Structure formats: structure tokens, C-alpha cells
Amino acid sequence: MLVGIFNSEDEVAQAAAKKIIDVFDFQPESVLGVATGSTPLPLYRLLREAYQKGTFSLKEGQAFALDEYVGLPVDHKQSYRYFLVNELVGDDKTGLLDENLRTPDGNAPDLADAAIYYDDAVAAAGVDIQILGIGSDGHIGFNEPSCSFASRTHVGALTAQTRQDNARFFASIDEVPTQSITQGLGTIMEAGAILLLATGKNKAKAVKQMVEGPVSARWPATILQHHPQVFVLVDKDAASELELTDYYRQNWDSYHRHI
Numbered sequence: 001m002l003v004g005i006f007n008s009e010d011e012v013a014q015a016a017a018k019k020i021i022d023v024f025d026f027q028p029e030s031v032l033g034v035a036t037g038s039t040p041l042p043l044y045r046l047l048r049e050a051y052q053k054g055t056f057s058l059k060e061g062q063a064f065a066l067d068e069y070v071g072l073p074v075d076h077k078q079s080y081r082y083f084l085v086n087e088l089v090g091d092d093k094t095g096l097l098d099e100n101l102r103t104p105d106g107n108a109p110d111l112a113d114a115a116i117y118y119d120d121a122v123a124a125a126g127v128d129i130q131i132l133g134i135g136s137d138g139h140i141g142f143n144e145p146s147c148s149f150a151s152r153t154h155v156g157a158l159t160a161q162t163r164q165d166n167a168r169f170f171a172s173i174d175e176v177p178t179q180s181i182t183q184g185l186g187t188i189m190e191a192g193a194i195l196l197l198a199t200g201k202n203k204a205k206a207v208k209q210m211v212e213g214p215v216s217a218r219w220p221a222t223i224l225q226h227h228p229q230v231f232v233l234v235d236k237d238a239a240s241e242l243e244l245t246d247y248y249r250q251n252w253d254s255y256h257r258h259i
């Protein structure tokens with residue numbers, strides 16, 4: 001893992017945007033794995049600005065969501081499809097075509113079938129670069145503690161902590177769905193490169209476990225220690241429980257001097 005520690009969430013977003021823009025510069029038909037939640041919002045704003053300036057485009061690319069709530073209509077403002085269309089799709093955003101944004105179907109009559117169908121689509125496309133957030137309970141996608149490291153796209157229950165964390169997007173916690181359909185940890189681990197973004201104090205413990213803790217299903221993001229190309233992009237608050245920050249800064253600078 002390469003850990004980049006930045007002064008602000010804007011700097012985190014800039015570092016992530018630069019890596020994504022480099023990938024699409026090299027290969028415009030690349031496949032971007034996209035996350036939802038508040039953390040990637042500054043990044044998506046930068047990608048829209050870059051598209052409007054002509055320095056970046058998802059027009060020839062594809063995007064695959066990590067997850068979707070079960071049972072929310074697609075036109076519900078908190079559905080992840082709605083969120084991602086709003087952030088990325090169209091000529092006034094990043095040029096991404098609606099048909100090239102893929103999201104799991106959280107309303108399928110047979111959710112297990114929908115999960116297999118989605119997993120096959122992700123694997124066939126092959127994600128080149130995956131954006132991830134992290135839950136305060138250590139989840140990535142909606143892979144909650146105890147999730148198998150080998151899991152594929154599946155339906156799972158959200159923890160009470162995750163529903164509490166996400167209640168801010170809904171009128172009340174009772175409206176937060178109880179289940180999701182999410183790419184599995186095994187699915188996510190097949191991405192070519194991973195950018196994990198975390199900002200704010202309430203992520204500090206999960207970041208500490210992910211980077212310096214033992215690999216354990218108690219903290220699902222720790223599986224990323226086994227991925228060869230992970231960039232952990234954090235602000236000072238999210239980095240505040242890390243022990244080896246001097247080394248991470250030195251290693252980050254050294255890596256970026258040599259590419």
C-alpha cells in the first residue's frame with residue numbers, strides 16, 4: 001500500500017483525480033469503478049471540471065458501481081444509480097453515456113440472480129481503476145465485518161453502524177434500507193488498481209486497521225493489504241491514528257519521484 005497523507009479533502013481529491021486522468025489519458029476506453037457516499041464528491045467535481053476543460057473524458061469509458069441499496073426505486077434520490085447519474089452522466093458532467101454506467105439491480109425479482117449477472121459483467125469488463133471509500137466499521141462496498149474475503153457480488157445486511165452513518169441522507173434512520181447488493185471482496189480485489197479515499201476523524205480507526213492492523217474479516221478493508229496496487233489517499237484527520245506517518249510520507253515521495 002502507498003499511503004498519501006494530505007492537508008485537506010480537496011488535496012485528497014486532486015491526488016485521486018490526477019491518477020484517474022492519467023489512466024484515461026493513456027487508454028480512453030478504460031473501466032472506472034465508482035463509489036458513492038460523500039467522500040468522492042470533491043473528486044467527481046474535479047472530474048467534471050476536467051471534462052469541461054477538455055483534459056479528461058469518460059465518453060469512451062465505462063463505469064461500474066460498487067453497490068446499490070435493495071428496494072429503493074432507481075429514481076429515489078438516495079439510490080446509487082440516481083447519485084451516479086447525477087454526478088457523472090452526460091455532456092454537462094464527464095461525458096459518460098448512461099448505458100455505460102452499470103449498477104447492480106437492487107429491485108430485481110431474483111436478487112441472487114441479479115448478483116451473479118452483475119458479477120459476470122464486472123469480471124468481463126475488467127475494472128482498470130477502482131475508487132473506494134471506507135465505512136467507519138471498515139467496510140468497502142457494502143462488505144460488512146465477517147464478509148468472506150473470497151466473496152463475489154451478493155446481497156447482504158447492513159450493520160447498525162452503517163445504517164446510522166447513512167441516516168444523514170434520509171429523513172430518518174427507519175428509511176435507510178436494511179440490505180444491499182454489493183460487489184464482493186473477491187470481485188473488488190480483481191481491479192487493476194485501487195484508490196481508497198478517506199477523510200475526517202470518524203474514519204481514523206478504520207484507516208488505522210486497514211493499513212496497520214492484522215488482516216481480518218472484522219475489518220474487511222484489511223484485505224487490501226493483499227492487493228499489489230493500492231493508493232490510500234487520506235487527509236490528516238483520517239490519518240490521525242496511523243503510527244508510521246513519517247515513513248508513509250517518505251515512501252509516497254520516493255514512489256512519485258520515480259514514475
Ligand code: PGA
Pocket residue numbers: 036037038039040133134135136139140141
Ligand atoms: P462516506 O461513505 O463516503 O459517505 O463516508 C463511505 C462508505 O461507506 O464506504
